[in-house]
Amino acid sequence: MISEQGVKDLLNTGGYIADDAIATAVFLALHMEKPILIEGPPGVGKTGLAKALSTALDFPLVRLQCYEGIDEGKALYDWEYGKQLLYTQLLRTQLDTYLSVSADLREAVERLSAEESLFFSKNFLVQRPILRSFLSEKRSLLLIDEIDRSDDEFEALLLECLSDFQVSIPELGVIEAKRKPLTILTSNGTRMISDALRRRCLYLYIGYPELEREVAIVRVKFPEICEDLARQMVSFLRKARDLNLRKPPSVSETLDWAQVLSILKATQLTPEIVANTVGVIAKHQTDLQKVTDLAAQELS
Amino acid sequence: MERIIAGFVADLRKSGIRVSPGESLDAVQALGFCGIHDRKSSRQILRLTLVKNVNDIPTFNEVFNRYFSRFQFVDPDTNLPDLMDAAITNMEGEFNYLDQLPGDDHDENGPLLKLDSDINPEDLAELKSLTEIDPDDTDGIEITVQMKGYRGKAKKAPRPTRRYTQNPLTIELNKSNSTQMGITFTPEEQIAMQDVVSRMMMRLRKDMKRMKNNQNRGKLHVIKTIQKNYRHDMVPFQVALRRKRREKPRLVVLCDVSFSVSHASRFMLLLLHTLHNQMLDVRSFIFNREVAEITEMLANMPVNDLMETIDMGDIIDLDENSSFGQVFLAFKKRYLENLRGRPAFIILGDARNNYDEANDWVLDEIREKARYMLWLTPEERDTWSRGDCLMDIYGSYCDKVEVVKTVEDLSLVVEDLLRDIYADRAHPIDRKRLLEAKAAEIYDSKDYYTRGTSGGAGSEPVFDPAGRSHW
Numbered sequence: 146m147i148s149e150q151g152v153k154d155l156l157n158t159g160g161y162i163a164d165d166a167i168a169t170a171v172f173l174a175l176h177m178e179k180p181i182l183i184e185g186p187p188g189v190g191k192t193g194l195a196k197a198l199s200t201a202l203d204f205p206l207v208r209l210q211c212y213e214g215i216d217e218g219k220a221l222y223d224w225e226y227g228k229q230l231l232y233t234q235l236l237r238t239q240l241d242t243y244l245s246v247s248a249d250l251r252e253a254v255e256r257l258s259a260e261e262s263l264f265f266s267k268n269f270l271v272q273r274p275i276l277r278s279f280l281s282e283k284r285s286l287l288l289i290d291e292i293d294r295s296d297d298e299f300e301a302l303l304l305e306c307l308s309d310f311q312v313s314i315p316e317l318g319v320i321e322a323k324r325k326p327l328t329i330l331t332s333n334g335t336r337m338i339s340d341a342l343r344r345r346c347l348y349l350y351i352g353y354p355e356l357e358r359e360v361a362i363v364r365v366k367f368p369e370i371c372e373d374l375a376r377q378m379v380s381f382l383r384k385a386r387d388l389n390l391r392k393p394p395s396v397s398e399t400l401d402w403a404q405v406l407s408i409l410k411a412t413q414l415t416p417e418i419v420a421n422t423v424g425v426i427a428k429h430q431t432d433l434q435k436v437t438d439l440a441a442q443e444l445s
Numbered sequence: 446m447e448r449i450i451a452g453f454v455a456d457l458r459k460s461g462i463r464v465s466p467g468e469s470l471d472a473v474q475a476l477g478f479c480g481i482h483d484r485k486s487s488r489q490i491l492r493l494t495l496v497k498n499v500n501d502i503p504t505f506n507e508v509f510n511r512y513f514s515r516f517q518f519v520d521p522d523t524n525l526p527d528l529m530d531a532a533i534t535n536m537e538g539e540f541n542y543l544d545q546l547p548g549d550d551h552d553e554n555g556p557l558l559k560l561d562s563d564i565n566p567e568d569l570a571e572l573k574s575l576t577e578i579d580p581d582d583t584d585g586i587e588i589t590v591q592m593k594g595y596r597g598k599a600k601k602a603p604r605p606t607r608r609y610t611q612n613p614l615t616i617e618l619n620k621s622n623s624t625q626m627g628i629t630f631t632p633e634e635q636i637a638m639q640d641v642v643s644r645m646m647m648r649l650r651k652d653m654k655r656m657k658n659n660q661n662r663g664k665l666h667v668i669k670t671i672q673k674n675y676r677h678d679m680v681p682f683q684v685a686l687r688r689k690r691r692e693k694p695r696l697v698v699l700c701d702v703s704f705s706v707s708h709a710s711r712f713m714l715l716l717l718h719t720l721h722n723q724m725l726d727v728r729s730f731i732f733n734r735e736v737a738e739i740t741e742m743l744a745n746m747p748v749n750d751l752m753e754t755i756d757m758g759d760i761i762d763l764d765e766n767s768s769f770g771q772v773f774l775a776f777k778k779r780y781l782e783n784l785r786g787r788p789a790f791i792i793l794g795d796a797r798n799n800y801d802e803a804n805d806w807v808l809d810e811i812r813e814k815a816r817y818m819l820w821l822t823p824e825e826r827d828t829w830s831r832g833d834c835l836m837d838i839y840g841s842y843c844d845k846v847e848v849v850k851t852v853e854d855l856s857l858v859v860e861d862l863l864r865d866i867y868a869d870r871a872h873p874i875d876r877k878r879l880l881e882a883k884a885a886e887i888y889d890s891k892d893y894y895t896r897g898t899s900g901g902a903g904s905e906p907v908f909d910p911a912g913r914s915h916w
């Protein structure tokens with residue numbers, strides 16, 4: 146079993162710079178077999194954490210993207226009607242001989258109903274992400290992304306899956322997880338998630354990282370950017386986050402910007418460079434002006 | 446140790462954080478897995494397991510700091526749980542002492558400095574750097590902890606600072622508080638508003654979703670049905686229906702921003718700001734003597750900036766006397782032509798016309814365009830007939846006149862309105878069902894009194910229920 150520090154180191158080598166809170170949460174989730182609910186502003190690496198974990202721990206990633214109107218047919222399981230029909234067609238001759246032995250219609254029905262479970266067996270079950278991760282031979286990582294986009298009904302559906310790691314299928318009974326997957330739920334907070342779901346999870350809030358960690362993130366992803374430039378970029382963006390922008394630049398914007406600057410081979414931030422690349426940081430017309438103003442004020 | 450956690454959970458509950466027994470079990474289990482190393486990690490573990498909402502994190506930190514105060518140092522070799530139990534029991538006296546001094550945590554060094562204005566800026570900066578010790582840094586020997594507090598986290602040695610002619614600190618301290626004259630919202634107010642609106646949305650959503658689901662159904666979609674039932678050998682087990690195109694309900698709001706009703710109108714604006722884009726297509730206007738559209742600004746500006754702009758009189762002149770007659774005339778001229786889709790109309794104002802021409806015939810024209818007309822006034826009914834108030838004249842054109850005084854009133858009224866709008870466009874079967882439900886509701890005459898005067902609990906009914914809102 147990995148220790149807390151081990152989790153952190155694993156993530157670090159995988160290119161994800163985690164802080165103590167994240168490492169502790171992952172460590173606890175691994176040991177207590179509880180899902181983690183991650184909230185935070187967009188682009189701070191909620192989904193990134195799941196991806197990094199799946200490669201670092203070598204758990205296959207099973208991803209379920211939530212959207213309005215998602216239901217159990219899309220998330221848990223579905224019956225493969227087409228295959229069922231095809232099989233009945235193909236087995237018709239055999240059915241005929243099988244049933245021809247019976248004396249009357251009543252007996253035929255009885256014989257047939259005795260075999261009914263054939264058609265509602267695992268053969269005809271389509272595994273959707275959650276069931277797939279439950280039935281995976283290897284421990285997997287189940288990522289339920291942007292849970293706040295789904296409806297209340299779907300949230301209620303998840304309760305059973307997340308607390309007991311089992312799926313009830315009326316025709317088959319209860320299917321339990323072979324290996325309980327490491328489950329990560331992410332939410333952007335566009336909708337309040339019910340307390341019932343929160344109670345079943347560990348709650349992790351990922352905010353914007355501290356200066357040092359963000360610099361480290363930039364340096365890991367783009368080693369060609371020198372320490373000074375990374376620090377300058379990050380502190381500039383941190384100021385921009387305080388500007389009350391419509392869409393404050395997040396870590397993903399920092400990384401995009403770092404990539405742009407490394408392509409441009411910039412060594413230092415100047416108001417001109419910011420003005421030329423402002424589209425990477427600010428995503429609204431009103432924000433563009435504010436950011437360029439800030440650059441003129443801070444960097445000249 | 447279980448006892449300590451249980452006590453801590455009880456404290457959290459007292460501070461308003463809801464923690465279930467299952468969660469406190471999780472906390473104990475988690476501490477068992479990780480072990481207790483230092484304060485910071487223990488706090489993280491407790492926070493991960495006990496707190497399930499961002500907004501609760503500050504409260505949690507506060508309770509944590511109070512409960513696990515910094516005068517306990519434990520040698521990692523000794524038996525931890527027993528020792529901690531003992532320590533907590535010993536601390537009991539101290540907690541009582543803290544309880545007796547509620548203002549205890551307010552003595553920061555800021556206000557003291559302000560009183561003593563003779564202090565020289567260097568010393569002042571030095572004093573200011575004596576930050577409170579972060580409780581998470583209290584692991585270790587007492588003396589190092591104290592040093593950290595004295596020198597700050599950077600562990601810099603105290604050194605003479607340069608003498609500033611304009612020390613930013615003194616400037617900061619001398620800044621008077623009286624500059625904040627305009628009406629803006631404190632974060633608490635905004636949060637309270639968000640809360641009211643989100644609760645309202647919760648209540649509404651359930652009904653609307655059900656209605657919507659039924660509403661969207663139209664005629665049979667032949668092609669989709671065939672496609673869908675391909676797997677069933679074209680036997681139409683599952684039916685696909687055409688969806689009806691639906692638009693958001695439209696709402697037009699005319700909001701008086703003159704001083705007499707400013708407290709009500711600012712909440713109206715905040716409500717609109719929060720509601721905007723959620724489920725409505727709102728066009729908002731503000732008026733005093735002139736009228737101006739602020740839909741765009743409401744959508745694109747932070748609400749406090751907008752309030753300031755309005756208060757400065759940049760959008761419309763606030764020094765003039767308000768005139769409803771003038772405003773209606775101007776509104777008819779400039780906007781009435783291009784109002785489409787039979788919007789619901791809300792007018793917020795006290796109908797005090799300053800003895801100007803009433804021009805109430807305009808309301809008649811607006812009525813023709815509007816699906817529904819609602820007048821919100823912050824004044825009680827018995828003052829309507831006094832002075833220059835034209836409420837009775839204007840009210841006769843409206844479907845409803847409501848008295849609103851608090852945010853809750855406002856949200857209730859708007860909720861009712863939205864329900865009505867949705868019911869109006871609902872499928873006939875749904876509408877029938879809704880109307881039946883409404884009729885079946887037991888009519889409680891108390892509703893009349895509580896609504897509109899909900900500010901003070903148990904206040905006396907001051908107006909006649911029968912004539913209050915329907916003409």
